[in-house]
Amino acid sequence: MQSHHILVVDDDPQIRRMLRRCLEDEGFRVSESSDGENIDPILRAGLDLVTLDLNLGRTDGLALARRIRQTSDVPIIMITGKGDMIDRIVGLEIGADDYIAKPFHLREVLARIRSVLRRSTGPAAPVQPPAAVIAFDGFMLDPARRSLTGPDGNDIALTTGEFDLLLLFCRHAHMVLERDRIMDLLKGHDWAPNDRSIDNQVARLRKLIEADTRHPQIIKTVRGAGYSFTPRTLS
Structure with missing residues (x-):
């Protein structure tokens, strides 16, 4: 190797x-x-x-x-x-x-x-059939291409961690996810106790998909609990 x-x-x-x-x-x-x-x-x-x-x-x-x-x-x-x-x-x-x-x-x-x-x-993953494109609030998340397209039709650059986190949120929409739960679900990632990487990645995602990062409407903070992905539309 x-x-x-x-x-x-x-x-x-x-x-x-x-x-x-x-x-x-x-x-x-x-x-x-x-x-x-x-x-x-x-x-x-x-x-x-x-x-x-x-x-x-x-x-x-x-x-x-x-x-x-x-x-x-x-x-x-x-x-x-x-x-x-x-x-x-x-x-x-x-x-x-x-x-x-x-x-x-x-x-x-x-x-x-x-x-x-x-x-x-991460570890090698088994081959899976192509996943369907996820649409939310004008954005298009393509798991097969690992790409995010904005409402204007332009691709939005995401790091590996940002893409994986956004895909996780899309697949658990309208659920409150604690940080520990997010870390558990992001298999193949290694996290340390009190790791703030989740918060940093959420902050970066908000800059890319929220109209107003001071009052986020898509990725909301649930005080004392974690985060909830709450787009107006999701398909």
């Missing part, structure tokens, strides 16, 4: 060496970049995950994350300082899959990388 290929983007050569040594000892293939300026050939050649330091000196890590996400759905784990809460939130909103706060422990890095890789690939 071919090893996973990971790109480490960090302007600190000592951190890059440390991560490379650790990851290669665990069987991963590793590429490095100090600023992300010349990573397009690596992305085109195929990557399984990127670790991205948001503080890259003269390079804007968030801008780099946006650029990666425009052309690739490769999982991104951001590495941030403890005080960079706003950067973390923005990074998750633009499609990063997880974050690690500095200073970090190498075992935590390995655990989070393995967790994100499991979420993005």
Whole structure:
């Protein structure tokens, strides 16, 4: 089985060496970049995950994350300082899959990388007949193409986690789903206790399908319970 290929983007050569040594000892293939300026050939050649330091000196890590996400759905784990809460939130909103706060422990890095890789690939699934397209409030969710089309007819880009969560909501419409229940239903995903990934993905989905994210009408928060998917129309 071919090893996973990971790109480490960090302007600190000592951190890059440390991560490379650790990851290669665990069987991963590793590429490095100090600023992300010349990573397009690596992305085109195929990557399984990127670790991205948001503080890259003269390079804007968030801008780099946006650029990666425009052309690739490769999982991104951001590495941030403890005080960079706003950067973390923005990074998750633009499609990063997880974050690690500095200073970090190498075992935590390995655990989070393995967790994100499991979420993005999951176990092999048996072949199923094509699922019917789900229509709600002018949107078209196609499970076979794993695509979402907006009321204007344009495709809406979703990460793997966002698509799986939206499909889950569609299949459990008008039910209140607790976070733990959502985690249980999203088989093939690996979640940690107190994991806030569900909340982050809900926030991103609302930006894409709600007319007013301050007063969501499709994905509603049920205080103290969880979330409920309540479109006006569903077929």
